[in-house]
Amino acid sequence: MKLKNTAHRNLIFVLGERDWGLGYLATQLASLPEEDVVWVTTAEGLSGNQVASFQVKQLLGREYQCAVVDLYSGFNPDAIAVVAGTVVGGGILFMLAPSTDQWDRFNDPEYKKLVTHPYASEDIEGRYLRRFKELVLSDSAVKLIRQERSGGDENPGKDENIANTDVAQPLQGEGGCLSVGQEKALQAIKNLAQGSKKNALVISSDRGRGKSTVLGVAAAQLLLEKPLNIILVAPQVGSVAAVVEHCIEGLSIDELSVKSPAREILSEAAQHAPEWKNNQLNYGQGKLKYFAADEIINRKPQADLVLVDEAAALPTFILSAILALYKRVVFSTTIHGYEGNGQGFRLRFCKILDQEVPRWGAVKLDESVRWGEADPLERFIYRSLLLDAQPVNINNILQGDALAVRTELLDRDTLSADEAQLRELMGLLMTAHYRTTPGDLRGMLDCPNLRLYGVFFKNRMIAAAVIAEEGGLGEEWMDPIWLGQRRIRGHILPQSLSQQLGLREAIQLRAARVVRIAVHPDLQGQQLGSNLLATLSNDLKEQGFDYIGASFAVTAQVLRFWNNNNFATLRIGMSKEKSSGCHAGLVMRSFTAAGEDTLQLAEKRFLAQLPLAIDEYLRDISPELVLALSSGVSPNHLAPNDLGLLDDQDCLDVEAFTRGHRNYETCLLPLRKKVLLNMDRLNACSNVTVLERDLIVKKIIQKLSWQEVINSLALNGKKNAQNLLRQAVEKLGAEV
Secondary structure, three states: OOEEOOOOOEEEEEEOOHHHHHHHHHHHOOOOOHHHEEEEOOOOOOOOEEEOHHHHHHHOOOOEEEEEEEHHHOOOHHHHHHHHOOEEEEEEEEEEEOOHHHHHHOOOOOHHHHOOOOOOHHHOOOHHHHHHHHHHHHOOOOEEEEEEEEOOEEEEOOOOOHHHOOEEOOOOOOOOOOOHHHHHHHHHHHHHHHOOOOEEEEEEEOOOOOHHHHHHHHHHHHHHHOOOEEEEEEOOHHHHHHHHHHHHHHOOHHHOOOOOOOHHHOOHHHHOOOOEEOOEEEEOOEEEEEEEHHHHHHHOOOOOEEEEOOHHHOOHHHHHHHHHHOOEEEEEEEOOOOOOOHHHHHHHHHHHHHHHOOOOEEEEEOOOOOOOOOOHHHHHHHHHHOOOOOOOOHHHOOOOOOOOOEEEEOOHHHHHOOHHHHHHHHHHHHHHOOOOOHHHHHHHHHOOOEEEEEEEEOOEEEEEEEEEEEEOOOHHHHHHHHOOOOOOOOOHHHHHHHHHOOOHHHHHOEEEEEEEEEEOHHHOOOOHHHHHHHHHHHHHHHOOOOEEEEEEEOOHHHHHHHHHOOOEEEEEEEEEOOOOOOEEEEEEEEOOHHHHHHHHHHHHHHHHHHHHHHHOOOOOOOHHHHHHHHOOOOHHHHOOOOOOOOOHHHHHHHHHHHOOOOOHHHOHHHHHHHHHOOHHHHHHOOOOOHHHHHHHHHHHHOOOOHHHHHHHHOOOHHHHHHHHHHHHHHHOOOOO
């Protein structure tokens, strides 16, 4: 293959039998160095880089001239999105697939991941692949190579030949200069790092615009100027490979283009190429170190600058915690990508930035540096996977009209053929949930146990819900699931009730799980979500479901939404999930007598164990979440030893404590009584400040040590904490 200086990438489908296609591609790509080609396949016997679709995140930060995705191994939209981003300008993404006339009946290996008992792969109707086929055949930029038979021989067909498609060098193959946008972002990072006031910077772009390069170069130049402690945060350590690589390159003295006054005093060890070891890069007295998001919040390491890469893939509350902990933070985010949705990030987190650091800066990288503008591969990937979907523009349809809406169960056959409505649906979900991925679109179209609801205003979708049918399992599953010997795909609510809560017969009940619920960001707070839940609940009740529920990453705000819609909290997970940094929660609302019996038993068990859980594995949750969990709970539940009301001596003890005559440790029982009997006031912050509320919860309810309380609330020592607690308890009021 000849090398040309063009930056556009190509997408080529190789259509035919699998063995023919693999052999044909291996022959055609043999002239390229093995390190320039990656194969995504389960086939054996291929040379070079090879991963299965579930391993593609290993490829993050890497670049290839050519990539081959074997769709015979499974059509995985998330994997395709990742792999497409590794192909450099001028490169080719090959997709090996059956002839397009076979796609409607193709037994995709991925179907096994889309079905739950009692469904089988044969129950999938293939809506997603039908839609994808239409997009392939209608795009003139997509090239096809078809297998033809002539006298028993298998030869490439007439549509295209790889020899006619050149592979070019990357756009930055010569010189490696930063783009104008990158230079602007680099200077903005350096200005932030050198500033004296608390501030933040957001760098956003689509993929291929060089955000990782900017972060790496900035870290290198800052470390060269003075010994800084720079922390790098990302959803997973593999995501920062490109940042680290560019930082190491920038710290190579021989290639450095910037002058550093510190160079002359660098130790001899720093004169050699730095090494990334144990998630850390040392350079002189400075360092660049990676921390997982939950780790940085729990450990609170010191840092002069924090770089958060792929911020859209992290929950908003984690980003807020990082912002609160550190003086200088850079948030780098992909606008449209597999890592998480930048639109949701923009709508949710930027509002927090406005409140906390009103002078925060923003730089958007528009110029592609890894492939050319109007790249055919990027255009097709965005269109087919709906990476750039957005909710409807409300300003174009409201025009002062009353919000008269209709809610309906969506017909998925009709939906799969309506690109405009699909884009509105995915746009809603991506703004509502930080982890929405291209694979979610396939699930919504193909999973037999899913049903979709939409809320429409003037025929435009403004809210949506995804519901999974679960439960109704036979007696043969009862003991194996209850004893933890079996776990079947899906059926999250029934299996949680059985395994975690010990309700052996709960798997037999018919359940409806709310997988996603989303309301247009400009229309939130108008009861659209609550009304949608009420409408679909009525439908499900009429259809014989025993209950509706949800499992989600618990925050106080989200939990209150469910509680306000009459869902009872039944479970909080023992440990935080790595993906969200939150404990998992389970809520439920019953429709039938059997469902209500199960709910009552589960809620009783949960409330009885809640104070013990708060003392043990929930000691690190926020005070706001403690109060949300405890909302409406009687004092006897929070005080299982039947503490009772405050007697006269208790009142004297509380008064003595608030006046400074008694120590906290000598008044433990009356103080706990006092707080538990005033939970409603505490929850409403009606007569205490937020800091006073948090202090009461952490010390008296969660029973943290004085040092833990001081550290978490940034108080000035034990005496300050004790005086503030005396004041807070006194302000709870004399009434009981």
